[in-house]
Amino acid sequence: MLDKRYNPKDIEKGKYQNWKEKNYFECGDLKKRKFSMVIPPPNVTGKLHLGHSWNTTVQDIIARYKRAKGFDVLWLPGMDHAGIATQAKVEERLRKEGISRYDLGREKFLEKAWEWKKEYAETIHKQWEMMGLSLCYSKERFTLDEGLNKAVRHVFKTLYDKGWIYQGEKIINWDPEFKTALSNIEVIYQDDPGKFYYFKYYIENSDRYLEVATTRPETMFGDVCVVVNPKDERYKDLIGKKVINPANGDLLPIIADDYVDVEFGTGAMKCTPAHDPNDFIIGQKYGFPHPKCMDETAHMNDLAGKYKGQDRFECRENLVKDIEKAGNLIKVEDIIHQVGHSERSHAVVEPYLSKQWFVKMDGLSKNSLNLQNSKDKVEFIPERFNKIFTNWMTDCDDWCISRQLWWGHRIPAYYNKITGEVLVSEEEPKDMENYTQDEDVLDTWFSSALWTFSTLGWPEKTDDIERYFPLDIMVTAYDIIFFWVARMIFQGLEFMGSRPFDKCLIHGLIRDANGKKMSKSLGNGIDPIDVIDKYGVDALRYFLTTSTSPGLDTRYSDEKIAAASNYLNKIWNASRFILLNLDDNDNESNLSIDESKLDAIDKYILTRLQETIKNVTSNMEKYDFANASTHLYNFVYDDFTSWYVELCKVKLNGDNLELKQNTKAVLIKVLKDIILMIYPYTPFIAEEIYLNLPGHKESIMLDSYPEVNEKYLFDKESLEVLDLIHMIKDVRAYKVENNLAPNAQVELNIVPLYKDFDSSLFITYLKRFAFAKEVSIVSTIEGNIKVYPSCQMEIKDNIDKSVLLEKIEKEIERLNSEIARGEKMLSNPGFVQKAPQAKIDLEKAKLEQNKKDLEVYLEKRAKIA
RNA sequence: GGGAGUUUAGCUCAGCUGGGAGAGCAACUGUUUUACACACAGUAGGUCGGCGGUUCGAUCCCGUCAACUCCCACCA
Numbered sequence: 001m002l003d004k005r006y007n008p009k010d011i012e013k014g015k016y017q018n019w020k021e022k023n024y025f026e027c028g029d030l031k032k033r034k035f036s037m038v039i040p041p042p043n044v045t046g047k048l049h050l051g052h053s054w055n056t057t058v059q060d061i062i063a064r065y066k067r068a069k070g071f072d073v074l075w076l077p078g079m080d081h082a083g084i085a086t087q088a089k090v091e092e093r094l095r096k097e098g099i100s101r102y103d104l105g106r107e108k109f110l111e112k113a114w115e116w117k118k119e120y121a122e123t124i125h126k127q128w129e130m131m132g133l134s135l136c137y138s139k140e141r142f143t144l145d146e147g148l149n150k151a152v153r154h155v156f157k158t159l160y161d162k163g164w165i166y167q168g169e170k171i172i173n174w175d176p177e178f179k180t181a182l183s184n185i186e187v188i189y190q191d192d193p194g195k196f197y198y199f200k201y202y203i204e205n206s207d208r209y210l211e212v213a214t215t216r217p218e219t220m221f222g223d224v225c226v227v228v229n230p231k232d233e234r235y236k237d238l239i240g241k242k243v244i245n246p247a248n249g250d251l252l253p254i255i256a257d258d259y260v261d262v263e264f265g266t267g268a269m270k271c272t273p274a275h276d277p278n279d280f281i282i283g284q285k286y287g288f289p290h291p292k293c294m295d296e297t298a299h300m301n302d303l304a305g306k307y308k309g310q311d312r313f314e315c316r317e318n319l320v321k322d323i324e325k326a327g328n329l330i331k332v333e334d335i336i337h338q339v340g341h342s343e344r345s346h347a348v349v350e351p352y353l354s355k356q357w358f359v360k361m362d363g364l365s366k367n368s369l370n371l372q373n374s375k376d377k378v379e380f381i382p383e384r385f386n387k388i389f390t391n392w393m394t395d396c397d398d399w400c401i402s403r404q405l406w407w408g409h410r411i412p413a414y415y416n417k418i419t420g421e422v423l424v425s426e427e428e429p430k431d432m433e434n435y436t437q438d439e440d441v442l443d444t445w446f447s448s449a450l451w452t453f454s455t456l457g458w459p460e461k462t463d464d465i466e467r468y469f470p471l472d473i474m475v476t477a478y479d480i481i482f483f484w485v486a487r488m489i490f491q492g493l494e495f496m497g498s499r500p501f502d503k504c505l506i507h508g509l510i511r512d513a514n515g516k517k518m519s520k521s522l523g524n525g526i527d528p529i530d531v532i533d534k535y536g537v538d539a540l541r542y543f544l545t546t547s548t549s550p551g552l553d554t555r556y557s558d559e560k561i562a563a564a565s566n567y568l569n570k571i572w573n574a575s576r577f578i579l580l581n582l583d584d585n586d587n588e589s590n591l592s593i594d595e596s597k598l599d600a601i602d603k604y605i606l607t608r609l610q611e612t613i614k615n616v617t618s619n620m621e622k623y624d625f626a627n628a629s630t631h632l633y634n635f636v637y638d639d640f641t642s643w644y645v646e647l648c649k650v651k652l653n654g655d656n657l658e659l660k661q662n663t664k665a666v667l668i669k670v671l672k673d674i675i676l677m678i679y680p681y682t683p684f685i686a687e688e689i690y691l692n693l694p695g696h697k698e699s700i701m702l703d704s705y706p707e708v709n710e711k712y713l714f715d716k717e718s719l720e721v722l723d724l725i726h727m728i729k730d731v732r733a734y735k736v737e738n739n740l741a742p743n744a745q746v747e748l749n750i751v752p753l754y755k756d757f758d759s760s761l762f763i764t765y766l767k768r769f770a771f772a773k774e775v776s777i778v779s780t781i782e783g784n785i786k787v788y789p790s791c792q793m794e795i796k797d798n799i800d801k802s803v804l805l806e807k808i809e810k811e812i813e814r815l816n817s818e819i820a821r822g823e824k825m826l827s828n829p830g831f832v833q834k835a836p837q838a839k840i841d842l843e844k845a846k847l848e849q850n851k852k853d854l855e856v857y858l859e860k861r862a863k864i865a
Numbered sequence: 866g867g868g869a870g871u872u873u874a875g876c877u878c879a880g881c882u883g884g885g886a887g888a889g890c891a892a893c894u895g896u897u898u899u900a901c902a903c904a905c906a907g908u909a910g911g912u913c914g915g916c917g918g919u920u921c922g923a924u925c926c927c928g929u930c931a932a933c934u935c936c937c938a939c940c941a
Contacts, residue, residue, distance in 0.1 A: 006903080189938090196941090214941065227941090261940065269941045278939050338938095351939095384869070391868070392937075478936090513877090515934085547878075547889085552870080553934090555877065559890050566903045567889095577900030619881090630879075630888075645900080729907090736907055742896065821885080830921030831884090839884055 002579060002692060006572035008536020008565075011688040016129050024701040025075075025134045027468075032072035036468040037062065038455055039075065039135065040476050040484070041143060041448065043082035044120040045089050048127045050510045050518065050556060051477060053528045054544040058507060058625070059475045060133045061545055064680040065620055067134075068705040074468045076455055077128065077135035079121055081144040083444040084178055084344045087407040090116050106406050113407045117142075130529070132537055132683050134701075139464075141455040143447045144409065151454035152409045152447050153426040155495060160413075160424040164360045165401075167413075167422065171277040172400050174352035176298030176312075177345040180404040181356050183443060184397055185482050187349050192339040197320060198266065198330035201226060201243040204251055210235070210243050211266040211330060215337060217323075218315040219272040220247035221293035221304045224283055227269045230256035234267060246328040247319060248305060257282060274353040290353055296404075298350050312350070357402040357411060357440070364490040365393045371493055378489060379503045381623060382551040385478060389489075392482050401443045408441030449487035452500035471501040473623075478506050478551065505623050508553035510544075515555055526556050538682035539565040545681060546629040567633065568685050571678065574641050575689045578667045581652055588695030590661065593669055595711065597662045599651075600761050603714035604721035605644040608635060609670050610713050613706045616677050625681070632677050640670060643725055650768050668693060673706040720758060723788040724765055730786050731770035734795050745773040749781055749794040757790060785860055787853045801864055808861050815854040822847035 003010070019025060027034075037059055042052055063075040090113045091101055101109045121142075128135060141148065159165040173182040197217050200209040212226060226243055228235040235254070242251040252270075259282060260269050273283025273290035283290050293303040300307045300315045307315040323329050340349040371377055372390050380386040402411060414423045414435040429435050447454070452471055456464040470492070476485060485504060492500030511517055512524040519525065531540045542564040548554040582591075598606070612635040619628035644667075651663045672693055679686035679700055690700040697703050735744055748766055752759060763775040781794040784804060822843055825831050832840060 002900095004900090006901090212941090216941090259940095264940060266941095271941090276939080276941080278941080281939095337940095388869070388936075395938095482936095549879075557877070557890090560877075562903080563889055566901095569901065569903050573901035573904085575900085580900070622881095624881090626879080627881075634888085641900085642905085646905095649899095732906060733908095736895075742906065743898075825884090825921080828921050832921085834921060835884075843884085 002572065002576040002689070004576075006569040006685070008538060008568075008684070012132075012537060012684045015684055015687055016132060019134065019699065019701060020137070022699070024699060025136055026138055027072050027074040027136050029072045030467075032070060034074065034467055034472075035063075035066040035071035036074040036471045037076070037473055037475065038451060038471060039077050040474075040480070041078045041080035041141075041451065042124055043080050043085055044117045044124070045082055045085045046120065047123060048528065050526055050528050050531075050544075052127075053131055053540065054507065054510055054548075054554075055475060055477060056128070056131055056133050057541045057544050058505070060131070060541075060683075061625055061680040062473065062475070062623065063134050064683060064701070065705065067701065068676065068679070068703065070704060073136075074139065074464075075133075075135050076139045076141065077133075077137060078141040078451070078455060079117075079124060079143070080444060080448055081117065081142065081407060083403055083405050083408040083441060084175075084180065085444075086113060086116065087405050088178060088344060090407070101406065109406055117144075127528070130532060130537060132541070134683075139455070143444070143451070147457065148447055148450070148454045149409055150426075151450050151458055152442065153412045154459045155446075155450060155491070156412050156442070157424055157426045158495075159359065164363060165357060165424075166360060167355060167357050169353065169355045170358070170400075171274075171280045171351050172354050172356055173340060173342075173349045174296070174298075174354065175342040175345050175347055176294075176296065176350055177342065177347035178405070179296050181352075181354060181400055181402060182342060182349065183400045183445075186343045187340040188343050189338040189340050191336050194335055194337050194339065196265070196333040196335045198332070199246050199323060200328040200330060201246060201252070201268075201270075202328075203238065204242040204244060210238065210254070210268050212243075212268045212270050213265040214270055215335070216275070216312075216316070217247070217319050218300065218304075218307075218312045219275045219293060220245055220270065220319070221300070221307075222272045222274050222291050223247075223250070223252055223270050224273055224288040224291070225253045225255050225271045225286070227255055227257050227260050227271050227282060228267060229258060229260040229262045232260075232262050232267050246323050246326065255286060257285070276351050280353065292353060294350065294352075356400050357413075357442075359399040359401055361396050361398050364494060365396060367493050368393050368486070368490045371489070371499060376499060378499045378501060381503060381505045385481060385504070385506045385551065388478070389481055389486055393486060393490075396482075399443075401446050402438075402440040403443055404439075405441050408444060409447055411438040411440050411442060413438040445483055445487055448484055449491040450495070452488055452492055453496050458495070469496060469500070470498055473503040473505055474501040475505045475507070477509055479509060481506070503623075506551050507548065508551060511553055511555050513555055513557050515553075518556075531561060535561050535565045536568075536684070538568055538685050542568065542629070542681050545625045548626055550624060550626075567636075568682060570641060571636060571674065572685065572689070574636070574645060575671055575675070575692070577645065578664075578671050579692055581664060581667070582694070586664065586694060591665045591668050591694050593665045594658075594662050597658060598666070599659070600717035600721050600758055601644065601647050601651075601765075602663065602666045603712075603717035605639060605666065605670055606712035607714050607718045608639045609673060610708050610710075612639075613673065613677070613708050617705070617708075620680075629681060632674070636674060640674065643721075644670070646769070647721075647765060650764060676700070676703060676706050717758075720761065720790050723790045724762055726788060727762070727766060727786070727793050728769045730793070731766070731772070731795060734784075738797070743771050745771050747796040748772045748775045749778045749796060750775060751778055751781055751792040751794075753789070753791050762791070781860075782863070785856065787856060789849075792856070805861065805864055808857050808864070812854065812857050812861065815850050815857065818850045819847060819854060822850065 039059065040055060042048055059075060063073050067073045094101065094112065156165060173184065173187045175182050194215050196213050196215055198211055198213045201212050202209040210226060223245055228239065238254050239256045241254050243254060245252050260267065271279045271282050273280045273288055274292040280290065291303055293301060294312060295301050298312045300310050300312065302308055304315060307318060310318065320329065341347065342349055369390060372386060380389065412425060414425060414429055414437050416423065417434055417436060423429055423435065453465060453469055456462060456469055458465055488500050492498065516522065516524060528540065539561050543561045547560050612631055615631040616628045619631065648663050648667060651659050654660060675686050675689050687700045690696055731746060735742060750762055759777050766772045766775050781792055784795050784797060786793045825843055826847065
């Protein structure tokens, strides 16, 4: 039997281990239709946050729902080695012990990194368990495991042979802290305060000078020329002459190029090919060299003369001071400008000329765009994210994939020690002694991009690939559409020849109560574990998946979790009440519904139940879990606990044993369906209640999702019970209005409006729930009248005529305005001609009813007056 | 500079293909009614951001303006 209180901690205990041990999470039943998903692999860098909880709960709901719907569900778990992020953490840990990765050397360092991975994998497993995720653990993968490495090598080699992977010397985004190249999307631009320095560049052998402005004076040591616009009248005569670089006295030619904007700054631009992508293009165009003035840690090199060894910002400051002393500083403007920072280290990214590996994007993106224009496209939910995806695909730069790190897939390129020739090969060359392997590793996302099929054993031809690829759905937040979703799509297309998943369900980010992003530095992060401790995991899961709208961000709030918890408590207690009413000999068979004995109230709840199953299911199918849950919530509160369970108490306390038994059967039936529908959201409480129901299976995980049953749809009885409910409400309101106690006794008269009106139903329940001393069936009503579709009701009282008249007057007024509205609508030729027939009929019926009601009230008024 | 999203009750948000706006929390009144005070019964609260258009009819469709948020973009 259920405890008096819903206590999440107690009921969550042991369930997960049990499910896991019984292999309920595993897939492989070939008799069933397959449904497959892979988890977006979390980084092995730390604890999971609420964003993960959200993302994985959505998937768990899908997995559990699909299993209950009879699918063979593969939900593949795994983790990401997260190159830069993890390496940074490991290095940080080492630094605390006073050692650097270079002290250890590559091999030893990697051992440390694997230790780290092991440690954090354990943490992540624990958190998955805590969240109740029904993952197929037997299929678990890691982005750096042997199989995935094989896939990576194969992909690299294939694309290289095709010419779609190449090595090139380009300006890339350099992270001077982690000393590695980054891809464009790993750079975060933010508005930083900066300075715009205006310097005098004297014309050679002249007193005249050119004003040149820059935000990065330290790069002046890498300058090769000054560029002006050929149309710029101010400088026309200077083109071809030379100016003196105020940083080092070098002579720089003045050249002309359209690229320079006459309006911007001084109209004269210094050009540093090795430290700026645009300058690089200009440098190439005019055949300038491209000297670098910094080393890989963004410290100045030989070119910077006396500033050698200084950090770039230190050099900037010193250099400006020196130029000022020399009288060549004109002014300094404070500006706010966009500065690129490394996504991981947050260091200011240095555009830097460097030899790196790239993935050529034009062919891959064209294929993806074609896919999205075909009927085989990946369906984004919500759809607008397709546009985000295709916009990005339409013009994206080549993808820089090499990273100067150790933790990751090492690039399968080998350089001949003598000739320097490059050999790209999936396996080490046989004469390895003649080769050295490329030192670099691949961008983490290179392996993540293959996650949808490499995890199934590709490039081997495995049964899992055959059965589970392509995946049915991918669930992820919108912030990694470019990093991950896009790359999975083009790689899936390239190597598997099809979209990697049919649908891509995009959700938002979780924010704090004020709408701010949760972050460590702000200290506004919420640890899922704390929430679980306080409210239980079911409440957290329910909150995460129901108080959100597709594709939008959501705010965390304690109140919302508390509300979820209250809801679960409600279900708990309703279950408890129902179970308390069972006796020892009740079992599955004597609790099956006898349809011939259903009364109006049973028919009402069963009808509403069918409608609810229909609405919930259709929303589950659309992956709209918020909407689905709302339908269930309303049913649970309004129809089931507020009315049906309350009304049933009459029958349960009565002495009609047959009726009582059938009522219990209906209660159990409705409760069971509710539990089965709430189960994907809140598996723990659902399992606990489920296991207390008669005729339960070994676990709710083995039962199936409720289906609509046409034989439980009843119109007339539903309508009558609805009227009964309205009557009870009206009587209650009447009492409040007249300062009567809630349980004050009243006398009621009822006029049935049709022949087979079930008067005993109304009498019984009005007595109990409206505290009616007496309910009489009459043919006409003298006093305080209320009108319903199936009957009229009078609350007998001795209010004086004037008050009664006033009330009737009010009602007449209301009806008149309703009738006026209806008549206006129906006499509008436009409406009658163009509105759908159903709407016209509805309005006509409403008008008729209102007219009828008005007549009743008018008659009443005449009588009293 | 381009693109997307948001704007509905005091707060957080729903509102499904256009046909008289809803929930949760908060507020107010009442109730220890034998599942639940984590509850029940009831009440109050909204020119659905502004303007214009389409339509018989607009919170919903179109245009425009405003505010906020986010993404993308090489302006030195």
